[in-house]
Amino acid sequence: MKSLHHGEFFGTTNETLHFGGLTITDTEYTHPYVDWHYHENPYFTFLLQGNMAEGNKKEMYDCSAGTLLYHHWEDAHYNIKPDIFTRGFHLELTKDWFEQFDISKDCIEGSFNLKDPDIKLLMHQIFRETKMNDPGIELSVHELLLNIFSRLTGKAENADKKPKWVGEIDEILHGSFTEKLSLTELSKTLDIHPVHLSRDFQKHFHCTLGTYIRKLKISTSLALLNTEKSLTEIALECGFADQSHFIRSFRENVGITPLHYKNLLKK
Numbered sequence: 001m002k003s004l005h006h007g008e009f010f011g012t013t014n015e016t017l018h019f020g021g022l023t024i025t026d027t028e029y030t031h032p033y034v035d036w037h038y039h040e041n042p043y044f045t046f047l048l049q050g051n052m053a054e055g056n057k058k059e060m061y062d063c064s065a066g067t068l069l070y071h072h073w074e075d076a077h078y079n080i081k082p083d084i085f086t087r088g089f090h091l092e093l094t095k096d097w098f099e100q101f102d103i104s105k106d107c108i109e110g111s112f113n114l115k116d117p118d119i120k121l122l123m124h125q126i127f128r129e130t131k132m133n134d135p136g137i138e139l140s141v142h143e144l145l146l147n148i149f150s151r152l153t154g155k156a157e158n159a160d161k162k163p164k165w166v167g168e169i170d171e172i173l174h175g176s177f178t179e180k181l182s183l184t185e186l187s188k189t190l191d192i193h194p195v196h197l198s199r200d201f202q203k204h205f206h207c208t209l210g211t212y213i214r215k216l217k218i219s220t221s222l223a224l225l226n227t228e229k230s231l232t233e234i235a236l237e238c239g240f241a242d243q244s245h246f247i248r249s250f251r252e253n254v255g256i257t258p259l260h261y262k263n264l265l266k267k
Contacts, residue, residue, distance in 0.1 A: 001037060001076060002035070002036075002037040002038075003039075003040060003074075004037060004038070004039045004040065005040055006023060006040060006041060006092065007025065007092065008039075009025060009027050009088075009090055010029065010030075010031050010034045010037075010079070011027045011028050011029040011030045011088075012027065012028045013025045013026065013027045013028075014026050014027065014028060017130060017137075019137075019141075020097065020100065020138050020141075020142060021093065021094045021095075021097030021098075021099075021100055022093060022094070022097055022141065022145075023041075023090075023092040023094070024089075024090065024092070024130055024141075025089075025090045025092070026048075026088075026089055026090075026130075027088050027089075027090060028085070028086070028087050029050070029052060029079075029081050029086040029087070031079070031081065032081055032082075032083070033079070033080055033081070034078055034079040034081075035078055036076050036077070036078045037076065037077070037078070038073075038075055038076045039071060039073065039092070040073060040074065041073050041092050041093060041095075042070070042071060042072050042073045042092075042093050042105070042108075043070075043090055043091060043092040043093060044068065044069065044070055044071075044090065044091040044123065045069040045071065045088050045089070046068050046069075046090075046091075046123050046124075046127060047063050047064065047065055047066065047067040047069075047086070047087075047088050048065060048087045048088060048089050048226065048265060049065050049085060049086060049087040049226045050081070050082075050084050050085050050087060051063065051064050051065070051081075051082055051084060051086060052079055052080065052081040052082075052086055053079065053080040053081075054069065054077055054078070054079050055077060055078050055079075055080075056075065056076065056077040056111045057076065058110075058111075063113075064223060065223040066120070066219065066220065066222050067113065068113070068114040068119065068120050068123050069111065069112070069113055069114065070108065070112055070114055071111045072106075072108065072109050072111060073105065075110060075111045089127050089130075091123075091126065091145070093145075101142075107149070107153050108149075115174060117212065117215035117216045117219040118151060118206070118215060119148055119151055119152070120219045120222075121215060121218065121253055121254065122144050122147055122151075123144075123148065124219075124222055124254060124261075125144050125254065125255065126141050126144050127264075128254070128255065128256065128261070128264060129141055129144070131264045162204060163200075165190045165191075165192055165197075166204045168190055169186065169190060169197075169201070173209075173212065173213060173216060174216065177213050177216040177217055177220075177239060178217070178237070178238060178239030179239070183197065183198060183209070186209075214249050214253070215253060217238040217239050217240060217249070218238075218250055218253045218254065220238050221234050221235075221238045221246065221250065221258065222254075222261070224237065224238070225258055225261055225262045225265065226265060231243050231246065231247070231259070234246065246258065
């Protein structure tokens with residue numbers, strides 16, 4: 001089985017950044033099939049454009065633009081790519097990075113698809129920082145990445161303590177966030193009193209139901225900004241009332257306008 005060393009990925013890497021124990025690459029995937037392999041360091045893959053499938057020892061993911069994956073060090077996987085332009089943003093973490101911030105390299109194990117909109121938006125912000133050519137990039141990226149690890153380790157530690165309805169409502173919201181949802185209907189579906197649901201949702205998701213749904217909409221819109229669809233089409237497809245509501249929510253969550261983000265993808 002092939003082992004990929006520090007900074008090495010299959011495909012054509014168009015940009016590479018090194019700082020503070022991190023290696024960040026912007027890579028075009030050119031191989032229709034990549035056999036089983038592993039990387040010497042843990043890393044995140046954020047799919048910017050295109051589509052691919054990834055399989056590991058436990059499952060296979062169908063990855064479209066906007067997918068965020070985490071791979072533990074030396075965790076074997078393989079990839080299949082259709083005949084379309086596919087581009088990935090990788091953030092590789094060396095042993096020095098973990099030691100610098102006193103984090104165990106094994107605090108998170110395995111490879112998995114990260115669907116939490118908060119974590120995905122944080123990675124989008126990291127991508128944005130790497131394209132802004134700002135002298136404060138290192139500080140910003142470290143801060144955002146530590147926030148991601150804080151959320152990931154917190155989820156791992158509390159996974160067994162969460163009530164069953166937490167996973168159920170997360171699944172419902174991911175599948176229905178573009179629809180008109182009501183607290184009463186959700187409460188009946190989950191068999192939970194509305195007061196209990198509204199109070200404990202914030203405890204487990206660290207925001208209100210409305211805020212979480214908006215983040216799911218924004219996370220979905222980020223992938224659609226890779227297409228030729230207009231802002232109005234994207235707004236309606238993601239469940240926003242209109243384009244102005246979409247632009248306002250996007251700026252509040254991502255820090256820039258949708259058009260600005262679309263231009264960053266072209267760099």
